Amino acid sequence: MAETHADEPTRRDFLYVATGSLAAVGAAAAIWPLIDQMNPDASVLALASAEFDIGAIPVGQEITVKWRGKPIFIRHRSEEEIAEAESVDVSSLPDPQPDDARVIAGPGGELEKQWLVVVGICTHLGCVPLSYRGEYDGYFCPCHGSVYDTSGRIRKGPAPLNLEVPPYEFLSDTRIKIG
Template sequence: MAEIHAVEPTRRDFLYVATGAFAAVGAAAAVWPLIDQMNPDASVLALASIELDIGAVPVGQEITVKWRGKPVFVRHRSEAEIKAAEDVNLADLKDPQTDDARLKAGPDGKLEKEWLILIGICTHLGCVPLAYKGEYDGYFCPCHGSVYDTSGRIRKGPAPLNLEVPPYKFVSATKIQIG
Protein backbone atom coordinates (compact mmCIF):
# COMPACT_ATOMS: atom_id res chain seq x y z
CA MET A 1 0.00 0.00 0.00
CA ALA A 2 1.37 3.41 -0.96
CA GLU A 3 1.53 6.18 1.57
CA ILE A 4 0.17 9.62 0.72
CA HIS A 5 2.12 12.53 2.14
CA ALA A 6 0.51 15.96 2.26
CA VAL A 7 2.94 18.76 1.53
CA GLU A 8 2.81 21.41 4.19
CA PRO A 9 2.62 24.97 2.87
CA THR A 10 5.81 26.85 3.37
CA ARG A 11 6.48 30.46 4.19
CA ARG A 12 7.40 30.97 0.53
CA ASP A 13 3.94 29.74 -0.59
CA PHE A 14 2.30 32.20 1.78
CA LEU A 15 4.41 35.07 0.38
CA TYR A 16 3.44 34.16 -3.20
CA VAL A 17 -0.27 34.16 -2.36
CA ALA A 18 -0.01 37.38 -0.36
CA THR A 19 1.96 39.13 -3.12
CA GLY A 20 -0.55 38.04 -5.78
CA ALA A 21 -3.50 39.25 -3.73
CA PHE A 22 -1.77 42.57 -3.03
CA ALA A 23 -1.01 43.01 -6.77
CA ALA A 24 -4.63 42.22 -7.72
CA VAL A 25 -6.00 44.80 -5.26
CA GLY A 26 -3.45 47.36 -6.46
CA ALA A 27 -4.34 46.77 -10.12
CA ALA A 28 -8.05 47.13 -9.37
CA ALA A 29 -7.40 50.36 -7.45
CA ALA A 30 -5.38 51.73 -10.39
CA VAL A 31 -7.92 50.74 -13.07
CA TRP A 32 -11.07 51.89 -11.24
CA PRO A 33 -10.55 55.66 -11.84
CA LEU A 34 -9.96 54.99 -15.54
CA ILE A 35 -13.23 53.07 -15.84
CA ASP A 36 -15.15 55.52 -13.64
CA GLN A 37 -14.16 58.52 -15.77
CA MET A 38 -16.04 56.96 -18.71
CA ASN A 39 -19.39 57.48 -16.94
CA PRO A 40 -21.45 60.40 -18.24
CA ASP A 41 -21.03 63.78 -16.60
CA ALA A 42 -23.76 65.06 -14.25
CA SER A 43 -24.74 67.74 -16.78
CA VAL A 44 -25.29 65.05 -19.42
CA LEU A 45 -27.41 62.98 -17.07
CA ALA A 46 -29.51 66.05 -16.31
CA LEU A 47 -30.33 66.35 -20.02
CA ALA A 48 -31.18 62.66 -20.39
CA SER A 49 -34.85 63.57 -20.56
CA ILE A 50 -36.74 66.83 -20.85
CA GLU A 51 -40.39 67.65 -20.34
CA LEU A 52 -41.97 70.08 -22.76
CA ASP A 53 -45.31 71.91 -22.73
CA ILE A 54 -46.64 71.78 -26.29
CA GLY A 55 -50.04 73.31 -25.58
CA ALA A 56 -49.02 76.75 -26.84
CA VAL A 57 -47.80 75.55 -30.26
CA PRO A 58 -50.48 76.51 -32.83
CA VAL A 59 -51.51 74.18 -35.65
CA GLY A 60 -49.17 74.52 -38.61
CA GLN A 61 -46.24 75.71 -36.49
CA GLU A 62 -43.09 74.09 -35.21
CA ILE A 63 -40.73 74.68 -32.31
CA THR A 64 -37.16 73.51 -31.93
CA VAL A 65 -35.79 72.42 -28.56
CA LYS A 66 -32.40 71.09 -27.58
CA TRP A 67 -32.10 67.56 -26.18
CA ARG A 68 -28.73 65.92 -25.52
CA GLY A 69 -27.10 68.62 -27.61
CA LYS A 70 -29.28 67.87 -30.64
CA PRO A 71 -32.08 69.95 -32.14
CA VAL A 72 -35.50 68.33 -31.82
CA PHE A 73 -38.33 69.49 -34.06
CA VAL A 74 -41.79 69.47 -32.47
CA ARG A 75 -44.32 70.06 -35.23
CA HIS A 76 -48.06 70.60 -34.76
CA ARG A 77 -49.25 69.28 -38.10
CA SER A 78 -52.33 70.51 -39.91
CA GLU A 79 -54.92 68.17 -41.45
CA ALA A 80 -53.39 68.81 -44.89
CA GLU A 81 -49.91 67.81 -43.66
CA ILE A 82 -51.27 64.65 -42.05
CA LYS A 83 -53.16 63.72 -45.24
CA ALA A 84 -50.07 64.39 -47.40
CA ALA A 85 -47.98 62.14 -45.13
CA GLU A 86 -50.56 59.33 -45.14
CA ASP A 87 -51.17 59.40 -48.92
CA VAL A 88 -47.55 58.59 -49.83
CA ASN A 89 -46.93 55.35 -51.72
CA LEU A 90 -44.36 53.44 -49.64
CA ALA A 91 -42.77 52.08 -52.83
CA ASP A 92 -41.68 55.65 -53.66
CA LEU A 93 -39.63 55.98 -50.44
CA LYS A 94 -35.91 55.26 -49.98
CA ASP A 95 -36.51 54.25 -46.36
CA PRO A 96 -40.11 52.95 -46.39
CA GLN A 97 -41.99 53.70 -43.19
CA THR A 98 -45.65 54.53 -42.65
CA ASP A 99 -46.61 57.82 -41.08
CA ASP A 100 -48.25 55.98 -38.17
CA ALA A 101 -44.99 54.11 -37.42
CA ARG A 102 -43.31 57.48 -36.76
CA LEU A 103 -45.91 58.63 -34.19
CA LYS A 104 -46.78 57.73 -30.57
CA ALA A 105 -50.03 57.30 -28.73
CA GLY A 106 -51.26 59.99 -26.36
CA PRO A 107 -52.33 59.54 -22.73
CA ASP A 108 -55.72 58.23 -23.91
CA GLY A 109 -54.06 55.48 -25.97
CA LYS A 110 -55.09 57.09 -29.29
CA LEU A 111 -52.38 57.79 -31.89
CA GLU A 112 -51.48 61.50 -31.87
CA LYS A 113 -51.29 62.19 -35.61
CA GLU A 114 -51.11 65.96 -35.24
CA TRP A 115 -47.78 65.87 -33.34
CA LEU A 116 -44.56 64.96 -35.14
CA ILE A 117 -41.38 64.87 -33.03
CA LEU A 118 -38.07 64.39 -34.87
CA ILE A 119 -34.36 64.79 -34.24
CA GLY A 120 -33.44 67.65 -36.56
CA ILE A 121 -30.21 66.22 -37.96
CA CYS A 122 -29.93 65.24 -41.63
CA THR A 123 -29.02 61.57 -41.99
CA HIS A 124 -26.55 62.36 -44.78
CA LEU A 125 -23.82 64.41 -43.10
CA GLY A 126 -25.41 65.78 -39.93
CA CYS A 127 -26.62 69.19 -41.11
CA VAL A 128 -29.77 70.78 -39.66
CA PRO A 129 -32.61 70.82 -42.22
CA LEU A 130 -34.95 73.79 -42.65
CA ALA A 131 -38.63 73.32 -41.82
CA TYR A 132 -41.48 73.96 -44.28
CA LYS A 133 -39.08 73.92 -47.23
CA GLY A 134 -38.63 71.72 -50.26
CA GLU A 135 -41.16 70.39 -52.71
CA TYR A 136 -42.96 68.27 -50.08
CA ASP A 137 -43.34 71.14 -47.55
CA GLY A 138 -41.48 69.06 -44.98
CA TYR A 139 -37.79 69.62 -44.43
CA PHE A 140 -34.97 70.62 -46.76
CA CYS A 141 -31.25 70.30 -46.08
CA PRO A 142 -29.63 73.15 -48.03
CA CYS A 143 -26.10 71.74 -47.68
CA HIS A 144 -26.53 68.76 -50.02
CA GLY A 145 -30.16 68.93 -51.15
CA SER A 146 -31.89 66.20 -49.15
CA VAL A 147 -35.67 66.66 -49.18
CA TYR A 148 -37.97 65.19 -46.50
CA ASP A 149 -41.78 65.08 -46.44
CA THR A 150 -44.23 66.17 -43.72
CA SER A 151 -43.47 62.96 -41.81
CA GLY A 152 -39.68 63.45 -41.93
CA ARG A 153 -39.19 60.67 -44.48
CA ILE A 154 -36.44 61.06 -47.09
CA ARG A 155 -37.87 61.68 -50.56
CA LYS A 156 -34.94 63.05 -52.62
CA GLY A 157 -31.23 63.69 -52.25
CA PRO A 158 -28.25 61.86 -50.81
CA ALA A 159 -29.61 61.16 -47.30
CA PRO A 160 -30.03 57.39 -46.86
CA LEU A 161 -32.52 57.35 -43.97
CA ASN A 162 -35.55 59.19 -42.60
CA LEU A 163 -35.11 61.80 -39.88
CA GLU A 164 -34.81 59.96 -36.58
CA VAL A 165 -37.70 59.86 -34.12
CA PRO A 166 -36.42 60.31 -30.55
CA PRO A 167 -37.81 58.27 -27.67
CA TYR A 168 -40.74 60.29 -26.33
CA LYS A 169 -44.09 59.85 -24.63
CA PHE A 170 -47.10 61.97 -23.84
CA VAL A 171 -47.25 62.78 -20.14
CA SER A 172 -50.57 64.61 -20.55
CA ALA A 173 -52.60 66.05 -23.41
CA THR A 174 -50.28 69.08 -23.59
CA LYS A 175 -46.96 67.74 -22.25
CA ILE A 176 -44.40 65.39 -23.72
CA GLN A 177 -41.28 63.85 -22.23
CA ILE A 178 -38.37 63.37 -24.61
CA GLY A 179 -35.83 60.78 -23.54
Protein backbone atom coordinates in the same frame (compact mmCIF):
# COMPACT_ATOMS: atom_id res chain seq x y z
CA MET B 1 -2.59 17.39 29.82
CA ALA B 2 -5.46 19.45 28.56
CA GLU B 3 -7.75 18.04 25.96
CA THR B 4 -9.68 20.07 23.39
CA HIS B 5 -12.53 18.90 21.27
CA ALA B 6 -12.72 19.88 17.57
CA ASP B 7 -16.37 20.94 17.96
CA GLU B 8 -15.61 23.82 20.28
CA PRO B 9 -14.43 27.12 18.78
CA THR B 10 -11.01 28.21 19.79
CA ARG B 11 -9.35 31.57 20.03
CA ARG B 12 -7.52 30.81 16.80
CA ASP B 13 -10.85 30.22 14.97
CA PHE B 14 -12.07 33.62 16.13
CA LEU B 15 -8.89 35.29 14.84
CA TYR B 16 -9.32 33.61 11.43
CA VAL B 17 -12.93 34.80 11.10
CA ALA B 18 -12.11 38.34 12.30
CA THR B 19 -9.12 38.63 9.95
CA GLY B 20 -11.13 37.35 6.97
CA SER B 21 -13.99 39.74 7.69
CA LEU B 22 -11.63 42.69 8.00
CA ALA B 23 -9.95 41.73 4.70
CA ALA B 24 -13.34 41.50 2.94
CA VAL B 25 -14.41 44.93 4.21
CA GLY B 26 -11.05 46.41 3.20
CA ALA B 27 -11.27 44.91 -0.32
CA ALA B 28 -14.80 46.24 -0.77
CA ALA B 29 -13.72 49.70 0.42
CA ALA B 30 -10.81 49.67 -2.06
CA ILE B 31 -12.90 48.47 -5.03
CA TRP B 32 -15.93 50.76 -4.46
CA PRO B 33 -14.32 53.97 -5.85
CA LEU B 34 -13.25 52.09 -8.99
CA ILE B 35 -16.80 50.88 -9.60
CA ASP B 36 -18.39 54.21 -8.64
CA GLN B 37 -16.29 56.18 -11.13
CA MET B 38 -17.93 54.22 -13.98
CA ASN B 39 -21.32 55.88 -13.29
CA PRO B 40 -22.33 58.64 -15.71
CA ASP B 41 -21.54 62.23 -14.83
CA ALA B 42 -24.34 64.43 -13.49
CA SER B 43 -24.27 66.53 -16.67
CA VAL B 44 -24.88 63.41 -18.75
CA LEU B 45 -27.79 62.37 -16.55
CA ALA B 46 -29.28 65.84 -16.83
CA LEU B 47 -29.28 65.56 -20.62
CA ALA B 48 -30.76 62.06 -20.65
CA SER B 49 -34.32 63.39 -20.81
CA ALA B 50 -36.04 66.74 -21.06
CA GLU B 51 -39.64 67.90 -20.73
CA PHE B 52 -41.25 70.53 -22.93
CA ASP B 53 -44.57 72.36 -23.00
CA ILE B 54 -46.26 71.87 -26.36
CA GLY B 55 -49.62 73.39 -25.45
CA ALA B 56 -48.80 76.79 -26.95
CA ILE B 57 -47.82 75.47 -30.42
CA PRO B 58 -50.64 76.33 -32.85
CA VAL B 59 -51.67 73.90 -35.59
CA GLY B 60 -49.38 74.23 -38.57
CA GLN B 61 -46.44 75.56 -36.53
CA GLU B 62 -43.25 74.04 -35.17
CA ILE B 63 -40.74 74.70 -32.41
CA THR B 64 -37.12 73.67 -32.20
CA VAL B 65 -35.77 72.53 -28.83
CA LYS B 66 -32.40 71.13 -27.80
CA TRP B 67 -31.93 67.63 -26.42
CA ARG B 68 -28.45 66.15 -25.91
CA GLY B 69 -27.06 69.02 -27.95
CA LYS B 70 -29.21 68.15 -30.97
CA PRO B 71 -32.04 70.21 -32.46
CA ILE B 72 -35.42 68.52 -32.09
CA PHE B 73 -38.30 69.62 -34.31
CA ILE B 74 -41.71 69.38 -32.61
CA ARG B 75 -44.31 70.01 -35.29
CA HIS B 76 -48.06 70.41 -34.73
CA ARG B 77 -49.30 69.04 -38.04
CA SER B 78 -52.58 70.07 -39.64
CA GLU B 79 -55.15 67.57 -40.93
CA GLU B 80 -53.97 68.29 -44.48
CA GLU B 81 -50.34 67.52 -43.60
CA ILE B 82 -51.37 64.25 -41.92
CA ALA B 83 -53.55 63.25 -44.89
CA GLU B 84 -50.72 64.05 -47.30
CA ALA B 85 -48.24 61.99 -45.28
CA GLU B 86 -50.61 59.02 -45.05
CA SER B 87 -51.44 59.07 -48.78
CA VAL B 88 -47.85 58.39 -49.86
CA ASP B 89 -47.10 55.00 -51.40
CA VAL B 90 -44.57 53.71 -48.86
CA SER B 91 -42.92 51.36 -51.37
CA SER B 92 -41.84 54.38 -53.45
CA LEU B 93 -39.78 55.85 -50.59
CA PRO B 94 -35.98 55.40 -50.32
CA ASP B 95 -36.42 54.51 -46.62
CA PRO B 96 -39.92 52.98 -46.52
CA GLN B 97 -41.74 53.78 -43.31
CA PRO B 98 -45.46 54.51 -42.89
CA ASP B 99 -46.55 57.71 -41.16
CA ASP B 100 -48.11 55.70 -38.30
CA ALA B 101 -44.65 54.28 -37.44
CA ARG B 102 -43.27 57.80 -36.93
CA VAL B 103 -45.76 58.91 -34.25
CA ILE B 104 -46.66 57.42 -30.87
CA ALA B 105 -49.74 57.03 -28.72
CA GLY B 106 -50.63 59.87 -26.39
CA PRO B 107 -52.00 59.82 -22.84
CA GLY B 108 -55.40 58.58 -24.10
CA GLY B 109 -53.87 55.60 -25.91
CA GLU B 110 -54.63 56.87 -29.42
CA LEU B 111 -51.94 57.74 -31.96
CA GLU B 112 -51.08 61.42 -31.71
CA LYS B 113 -50.73 61.94 -35.45
CA GLN B 114 -50.85 65.71 -35.15
CA TRP B 115 -47.47 65.72 -33.33
CA LEU B 116 -44.32 64.94 -35.28
CA VAL B 117 -41.12 64.79 -33.20
CA VAL B 118 -37.87 64.29 -35.13
CA VAL B 119 -34.17 64.99 -34.68
CA GLY B 120 -33.42 67.99 -36.89
CA ILE B 121 -30.21 66.65 -38.39
CA CYS B 122 -29.98 65.58 -42.02
CA THR B 123 -29.02 61.93 -42.34
CA HIS B 124 -26.64 62.68 -45.21
CA LEU B 125 -23.90 64.84 -43.70
CA GLY B 126 -25.40 66.24 -40.50
CA CYS B 127 -26.69 69.64 -41.62
CA VAL B 128 -29.81 71.17 -40.05
CA PRO B 129 -32.73 71.14 -42.52
CA LEU B 130 -35.04 74.13 -42.99
CA SER B 131 -38.68 73.65 -42.00
CA TYR B 132 -41.66 74.14 -44.33
CA ARG B 133 -39.43 74.08 -47.40
CA GLY B 134 -39.01 71.81 -50.38
CA GLU B 135 -41.48 70.21 -52.76
CA TYR B 136 -43.36 68.38 -50.01
CA ASP B 137 -43.63 71.33 -47.57
CA GLY B 138 -41.65 69.33 -45.03
CA TYR B 139 -37.92 69.87 -44.58
CA PHE B 140 -35.19 70.89 -47.01
CA CYS B 141 -31.48 70.47 -46.34
CA PRO B 142 -29.65 73.35 -48.05
CA CYS B 143 -26.26 71.63 -47.94
CA HIS B 144 -26.87 68.95 -50.58
CA GLY B 145 -30.55 69.26 -51.45
CA SER B 146 -32.19 66.45 -49.48
CA VAL B 147 -35.97 66.87 -49.36
CA TYR B 148 -38.13 65.40 -46.58
CA ASP B 149 -41.94 65.31 -46.39
CA THR B 150 -44.28 66.34 -43.56
CA SER B 151 -43.52 63.05 -41.80
CA GLY B 152 -39.74 63.59 -41.91
CA ARG B 153 -39.26 60.86 -44.54
CA ILE B 154 -36.62 61.27 -47.24
CA ARG B 155 -38.21 61.85 -50.64
CA LYS B 156 -35.37 63.21 -52.81
CA GLY B 157 -31.66 63.84 -52.54
CA PRO B 158 -28.59 62.06 -51.24
CA ALA B 159 -29.79 61.42 -47.66
CA PRO B 160 -30.08 57.64 -47.14
CA LEU B 161 -32.49 57.61 -44.20
CA ASN B 162 -35.53 59.39 -42.79
CA LEU B 163 -35.08 61.98 -40.06
CA GLU B 164 -34.58 60.11 -36.79
CA VAL B 165 -37.48 59.89 -34.34
CA PRO B 166 -36.07 60.25 -30.79
CA PRO B 167 -37.55 58.30 -27.88
CA TYR B 168 -40.38 60.39 -26.46
CA GLU B 169 -43.63 60.11 -24.55
CA PHE B 170 -46.59 62.33 -23.76
CA LEU B 171 -46.88 63.18 -20.08
CA SER B 172 -50.18 65.00 -20.63
CA ASP B 173 -51.99 66.71 -23.47
CA THR B 174 -49.60 69.67 -23.20
CA ARG B 175 -46.33 68.12 -21.95
CA ILE B 176 -43.86 65.91 -23.76
CA LYS B 177 -40.77 64.13 -22.42
CA ILE B 178 -37.94 63.42 -24.84
CA GLY B 179 -35.41 60.78 -23.85
